[in-house]
Amino acid sequence: MRRALVMGVTAAAAAAALTPSMAAALDAPPSLTAVSFRPIAATEPVLGSDGRIHLAYELTVINQSSLYVTIARIDAIRAGGGAGKPLESLSGKALGAMFRINAATSLGPTRLAPGGSGTIFMDATLPKGAKVPAALQHRITTVRAAKPGGPPPPGTARVARYTGVTVPVNRRPAVLVQPPLRGPRWVVANGCCDVYNAHRGATLAIDGTTYVAQRFAIDFVQLAPNYRLFNGPNVNASYAYFGDPIYAAASGRVVQARDGEPEQTPGQLPSGQTVETADGNYLVIDIGGGRYTFYAHMQPGSLRVKVGDRVTAGQVIGLLGNTGNTDGAHLHFHVMDGPSPLTSNGLPYRFTSFTGQGKVTDPVALQSGEVVPVDASVNPGPHTGQLPLEMEVVDFGG
Ligand SMILES: [Zn+2]
Numbered sequence: 207m208r209r210a211l212v213m214g215v216t217a218a219a220a221a222a223a224l225t226p227s228m229a230a231a232l233d234a235p236p237s238l239t240a241v242s243f244r245p246i247a248a249t250e251p252v253l254g255s256d257g258r259i260h261l262a263y264e265l266t267v268i269n270q271s272s273l274y275v276t277i278a279r280i281d282a283i284r285a286g287g288g289a290g291k292p293l294e295s296l297s298g299k300a301l302g303a304m305f306r307i308n309a310a311t312s313l314g315p316t317r318l319a320p321g322g323s324g325t326i327f328m329d330a331t332l333p334k335g336a337k338v339p340a341a342l343q344h345r346i347t348t349v350r351a352a353k354p355g356g357p358p359p360p361g362t363a364r365v366a367r368y369t370g371v372t373v374p375v376n377r378r379p380a381v382l383v384q385p386p387l388r389g390p391r392w393v394v395a396n397g398c399c400d401v402y403n404a405h406r407g408a409t410l411a412i413d414g415t416t417y418v419a420q421r422f423a424i425d426f427v428q429l430a431p432n433y434r435l436f437n438g439p440n441v442n443a444s445y446a447y448f449g450d451p452i453y454a455a456a457s458g459r460v461v462q463a464r465d466g467e468p469e470q471t472p473g474q475l476p477s478g479q480t481v482e483t484a485d486g487n488y489l490v491i492d493i494g495g496g497r498y499t500f501y502a503h504m505q506p507g508s509l510r511v512k513v514g515d516r517v518t519a520g521q522v523i524g525l526l527g528n529t530g531n532t533d534g535a536h537l538h539f540h541v542m543d544g545p546s547p548l549t550s551n552g553l554p555y556r557f558t559s560f561t562g563q564g565k566v567t568d569p570v571a572l573q574s575g576e577v578v579p580v581d582a583s584v585n586p587g588p589h590t591g592q593l594p595l596e597m598e599v600v601d602f603g604g
Pocket of ligand 1: 396
């Protein structure tokens with residue numbers, strides 16, 4: 207037994223490493239590992255506008271040992287699938303960009319101190335039409351040291367490689383919804399899936415449990431014909447789409463509504479926001495099948511429906527605003543698995559149709575009001591039944 211590891215590893219962790227589901231997939235004898243990985247929630251596939259099937263999920267990572275552990279590589283693979291190309295492979299800088307380590311350290315982007323923890327944000331993908339596995343597993347390589355950058359303790363191997371960490375995949379098709387907005391040049395801000403951003407990173411611990419309600423959320427902002435987000439002084443009225451109608455993406459029944467939150471001043475995040483006020487004025491609509499649509503930051507007094515009302519897809523339900531925890535007019539839209547925007551997990555969705563108009567290449571230009579550069583060659587043209595991805599620009603028609 208490796209002394210240093212045993213000191214830091216709890217009995218519970220050792221038991222978890224030996225559960226039958228994991229043991230069945232191991233091609234080597236089970237081994238005690240310094241680090242434990244656990245999915246926050248199951249994942250569901252969705253066809254992105256890049257023509258690939260995306261499986262977005264998050265792994266909580268805990269270094270249960272007294273060693274310094276670098277996650278050198280993580281491959282997402284089909285559970286029980288043997289060899290074959292990984293669905294995602296992260297290492298080095300690319301892993302660091304998707305690895306949020308809890309508590310500031312100077313240890314580098316992929317190294318955990320003894321007792322350190324973090325979250326890895328995964329985006330496993332498959333070509334369109336490929337068979338989606340019932341579960342994913344992971345091939346993991348870690349490097350262990352007694353001191354940062356130093357050798358491991360005597361008797362401990364420096365490199366540990368193992369296979370495990372099962373993530374269930376709910377293979378039902380992502381729900382098909384109508385776009386909640388009309389017109390051209392809508393930017394998919396804070397979108398899915400291969401970047402760490404405010405939505406993917408919103409793994410919130412609520413009453414002691416971590417939820418990822420915003421996993422597939424989009425902040426929709428619209429470029430003016432001159433490709434600026436706003437024209438003139440940075441006030442709400444300078445955003446041409448401020449006050450645009452918001453349309454129900456799917457039919458259902460209103461189960462949550464909040465109104466009365468004031469408009470914010472753009473260009474800065476407001477102070478004094480709470481979990482109750484952060485979404486501004488909003489609606490949650492139960493669309494059946496355990497799915498709920500969420501529309502946030504609407505104008506005060508603009509909600510056209512109330513709790514209990516039935517809504518029809520395409521019906522105007524309110525107006526786009528700048529309320530709650532926001533620094534500029536936008537519609538936050540997502541689908542989740544419960545009626546609470548806090549204690550639910552995000553579900554994927556696909557829009558019936560849209561036309562790709564490229565991808566924003568400088569997100570900073572968005573908020574400054576400068577002309578926003580767009581690479582028109584990214585996933586252009588008509589799309590049906592797909593989720594537009596991070597920073598893409600889309601025309602919803604109408
Ligand atoms: Zn948002």
